[in-house]
Amino acid sequence: MIVTRFAPSPTGRLHLGSAYSALFAHEAARRAGGRFLLRIENIDAARCRPAHEQALLADLAWLGLSWETPVRRQSEHMADYRAALGKLQTAGVLYPCFCTRADIAQAAGAPHAADEGEAFYPGTCRGLSREEAAGRIAAGRAYALRLDAAKALAATGDLVWRDRQRGVFAVGRAVLDDVVLARKDIGTSYHLAVTLDDHLQGVTLVTRGEDLLPATPIHRLLQALLGLDVPEWRHHRLIRDETGQRLAKRRESPAIADLRAAGETPATIRARLPLDADFA
Numbered sequence: 001m002i003v004t005r006f007a008p009s010p011t012g013r014l015h016l017g018s019a020y021s022a023l024f025a026h027e028a029a030r031r032a033g034g035r036f037l038l039r040i041e042n043i044d045a046a047r048c049r050p051a052h053e054q055a056l057l058a059d060l061a062w063l064g065l066s067w068e069t070p071v072r073r074q075s076e077h078m079a080d081y082r083a084a085l086g087k088l089q090t091a092g093v094l095y096p097c098f099c100t101r102a103d104i105a106q107a108a109g110a111p112h113a114a115d116e117g118e119a120f121y122p123g124t125c126r127g128l129s130r131e132e133a134a135g136r137i138a139a140g141r142a143y144a145l146r147l148d149a150a151k152a153l154a155a156t157g158d159l160v161w162r163d164r165q166r167g168v169f170a171v172g173r174a175v176l177d178d179v180v181l182a183r184k185d186i187g188t189s190y191h192l193a194v195t196l197d198d199h200l201q202g203v204t205l206v207t208r209g210e211d212l213l214p215a216t217p218i219h220r221l222l223q224a225l226l227g228l229d230v231p232e233w234r235h236h237r238l239i240r241d242e243t244g245q246r247l248a249k250r251r252e253s254p255a256i257a258d259l260r261a262a263g264e265t266p267a268t269i270r271a272r273l274p275l276d277a278d279f280a
Contacts, residue, residue, distance in 0.1 A: 002034030003204045006060075006067075007194065009041045010052035013255040014059040017209070017239045020273045024236050025207040026065050027275050037201055038067040043074045043081075043186055043193055059256040063266050072201060074193050081188035084196050084226055085145070085181060091225060093152040094181065096133045096143040097125040121146070121178045144183045147191075149176035149221065156224040161216055164205070164234045171217040179218055195219045199228035210235040236278055 006022040008014070014022075029036040038060070042048035060067075074081075088094050099107075099121075107122045125133070126148060137143060150173055153159070159171040181192045198206060213235050223230050241253075259269060 001204070002029055002032040003037065003202050004029045004034065004207050005037040005039055005198070005201065005203050006065075007039040007041050007197070008056055009044070009047075010049060010056055011044070011047045012052060013257055014056050015253040015255050016259075016269075016272065017253055019059070019063060019256055019269065020239045021207070021209060021236070022060055022065060023063065023270065023273060023275060024278065027279065028205060028207055028234065031279065034205075036065075036067055037203065038071050039197055039201065040071055040073040041190070041193065043078075043188055043190075045075065045186075048075075055257065059260075062260065063256070063269060072197060074188075074197065077197075078187055080196060080200065081182075081193055084192060085188065087226060088147070088181065089145075091152075091155065093148050093155065093225065094145045095126055095128070095148055095178075096137060097121075097146045097178075097180070098136055098141050098143045099124050123178060126178065142184055144180045146178045147181050147218070147222075149173070149178050149218070152221055152225055156221060159217075159220050159224055161220040161230070162232050163213075163216075164232055166235070169217070171220050175214065175217050176221065177218070191215065191218055192222065195222045195228065196226070198231060199223070199226075202229075204231050205234060206231050207234045207236060209238050211238060239273065 004025040006025045008018055008022075026036050028034075038057075040053055040056075042053070085094075101119075103124070104121055105119045107119075107124055125146070128136075133143075153171065153173055153176065160168050161171065162168045179191050180189050182188050197203075216233055216235075220230070222228070256269065
């Protein structure tokens with residue numbers, strides 16, 4: 001049985017782009033006679049708000065979506081992520097990183113990445129000796145735990161993953177970044193939490209925007225390292241405005257609540273976000 005999920009972060013209002021992701025996942029499950037799950041990705045306590053979560057749930061219900069309960073909230077399962085992180089530490093595929101976002105952007109020659117968070121990590125701290133890293137930690141330096149992707153891939157061997165529309169991809173070193181898996185103030189990260197959650201919830205088809213294609217090899221690698229089930233993926237198109245810009249929360253894209261207040265109905269919203277072409 002196909003099991004899909006929609007996993008928003010309650011850091012703001014539901015906009016058209018995220019609504020499309022929710023509708024896409026729901027429709028994939030409906031067409032297959034499968035199950036649709038909702039997960040609240042709220043590990044970032046500084047940005048996530050209960051009020052945003054309640055508004056998200058109300059908007060999704062207004063659009064006509066239904067989901068199984070109870071809803072999994074990541075903040076309630078930090079022990080799961082700590083246990084997974086411990087396995088990775090035991091496997092020796094993590095290292096502490098003391099770089100700030102600005103440090104990484106400067107090293108990568110991409111000054112604007114300090115704001116966008118898009119710079120590829122150049123491996124600055126990968127070669128630190130155990131003694132040097134321990135000394136910095138003892139001195140109170142803030143740090144994150146990064147995945148040593150090359151070492152991890154050497155341990156797992158060759159891996160592949162399958163996108164239902166795009167086909168089979170090999171996980172190669174050239175596309176892997178040493179991503180952050182935990183921070184001192186947050187005991188996990190998006191990459192670790194989402195991969196473990198999908199396994200624990202029995203998700204068999206991960207549907208999400210094509211902007212997350214680059215993250216999929218990392219998630220496949222984590223699955224192999226942790227002995228997790230491997231789903232299929234379906235990366236859908238991104239919803240864009242008339243100028244071609246992606247509709248996103250940070251660009252203040254139209255919120256479902258505002259459109260609703262302006263007289264839009266679930267039917268008119270769905271007409272804005274046609275699904276038939278994506279399932280042809």
